[in-house]
Amino acid sequence: MKIILKNVSLFHPVQKIDEKEIDILLTDGVISKIGKINPEEISGAKVFDLSNKHIVPGFFDMHVHLREPGREDEETVQSGCNAAANGGFTGIACMPNTEPAIDSAEVVSFIKKQSKDHLVDVEVIGAATLGRKGEYISPMAELYEAGVVGFSDDGVAIKTSGILKRAFEYSKMYNIPIIEHCEDETLSGGAMNEGLNSTMLGLPPIPSVAEELIVIRDILLAEYTGGKIHIAHLSTKKSVEMVREAKRKGISVTSEVTPHHFTLIDDSLKIYDTNFKMNPPLRTKADVDEILLGLKDGTIDCIASDHAPHSAEEKEAEFEHAPNGITGLETQVGLALTELYHKKIITLGQLIEKLSINPRKILNLPVPNFEVGQIANFTILDLTEIFTFDINRSKSKSKNSPFDKRLLTGKALGVINKSKMFYQDEFLNL
């Protein structure tokens, strides 16, 4: 099948492409012409008029929790991929805290099989330790062979410095990163950030230093072993500062931030709405300011959602007892455009690097290029469309988002990948 994408603004920060009113011809999902195309010349081509819309390399979310296997009532590989496509992503990496954990080749193959026919590429993060228990390193060689692109015990930090050191040493053989959820559990265990708000709300506190201690531990061990560390969802001022300093020293460290951690602060908890409960917790204005600085100066490489679906029954509990986490695949692009691009914190080029290029580089995945002969891997953006996010139109099986009814500027209109297109709420085989 031939399709023509008419009048697009084509943008690729690595290839340095920034052109307006370009036409793209795709034949069976492969780029066959970029330039001016007269539709009459190509018989039977389906034409999409994308005037004033951007086409950029397909977005990749490197931090997603699919709940399959184990909690298919909350999310499946299929529903998670639908949410990803709806949110503007052509690829995701899923975290290993499923039941059972992704600590064997069988579970990796199972997830790969579940996602095989979907438009969205699903990459798998393997558990760093067996059962994510922090006692023995996982069969990393076997997991690597099965195709995992990173190791993590996400949900918790790798329990001890001893096991982390071995995980670094062992994973180094395959040059893939350890992705760390930084939290010293002997200091945390609360429900929100420690500060005046936790005191006033009477909620058990989580001090910011619980995150920072693990960030610095991991940086030091990465430096010592020569391993690669990727700091997941960093949330505090000091974490940003330590990552910046480590990068300056040439240590192999990368980092990501979630949209909620650059958009919201702990004042939002005053209504005890469990959709604002996540781990790490929402922090303060000073933390957000430093995160914005880190996004701008490149300390923070990626934007990732930490998409964490939870059933309504579990989330509708007392604040202290409700599970951590929110869905984020479908609000991420809108929030990044609204809060970062339109507020001139970062440029469009930086935004695309953080949402598409860098996560793939960190996980050693090929970056989509705009060249004839390449399979099309695109995200279609409207940078200026103003819309209200409606959780009821979410494709995720879970609805635990604090951003329902939020006004956003800039929207992912669709995606193209693996010879499939998702556009105007429909999947199309190309």
Next chain:
Amino acid sequence: MPLSNRHLLGLQGVPKEDIQLILDTASTFREVLERPIKRVPTLQGKTVVNLFYESSTRTRISFELAEKRLSADSINFAVSASSVSKGESFKDTIKNIEAMKVDMVVVRHSAAGTPLYLTKISDANIINAGDGIHEHPTQGLLDMYSIREKLRKIEGLKVCIVGDVAHSRVALSNIYGLKTMGAEVSVCGPSTMIPKNIEDLGVKVIYNIDEAIQENDVLNVLRIQLERKAREYFPSIREYAKYFGITEERLEKNGKDILILHPGPINRGVELSSGVADGLNQIILKQVTNGVAVRMAVLYLLGTLN
């Protein structure tokens, strides 16, 4: 003039006029409690549910008695701690109670924010009888009532809250209420028991108990939790008693006629020596009686709002 809010979730943000009204109304009911027939028909036909997710015999009995004295129909709904952790069962319980068409719900829960959550799913007037380590507004009110009864004023007094401030629901309600009424409030306790940024509420932090005694007109002494988890916050009961316990010698040494409150039950020999607990400075049993009057006032003012 009626109360400005149809729920009592905490004393944070409650205007001075409302507190004044509750305390004045409590004075009226205090007289009722001295009569041979201690019952008024004010809330006849109203149904109040005492929803206790945490055992608290004293608070529950105080509310129950207040409800009976006002001729309300009261129902006790105690839920065992073991079934609390499941969020599902909590919502189901609330829906069940809602279906019974009750007028008021008095709720005690180990999780902060639960009373606020109730206001969103129920039409009843909600009274917070203690939520986690957040607020316990009727305790704050009865403490203020007791101080006012004894010292004839609140404004301008210096009040110190002593003990495990970080894990107390009484402390915040006292701080908000007392400050609204014009008192100067400080807290005193081991630094591990003083919550982060409490000074930002306009509260002075004192670590020396003698200093706290010298500087203040009133000490509101909190109960120290003795179970294992609470014990992580101080080295030993002996050390706590030695450095923060209120004893007769300590009061004498500081030469101070000071008013002592305690929400009860007391750990004798820990936060208060037996001598102080039974001594002339304390009004602990008065607080219990006043508790009934204050709760009658709250129930009456909320129950007759509409």
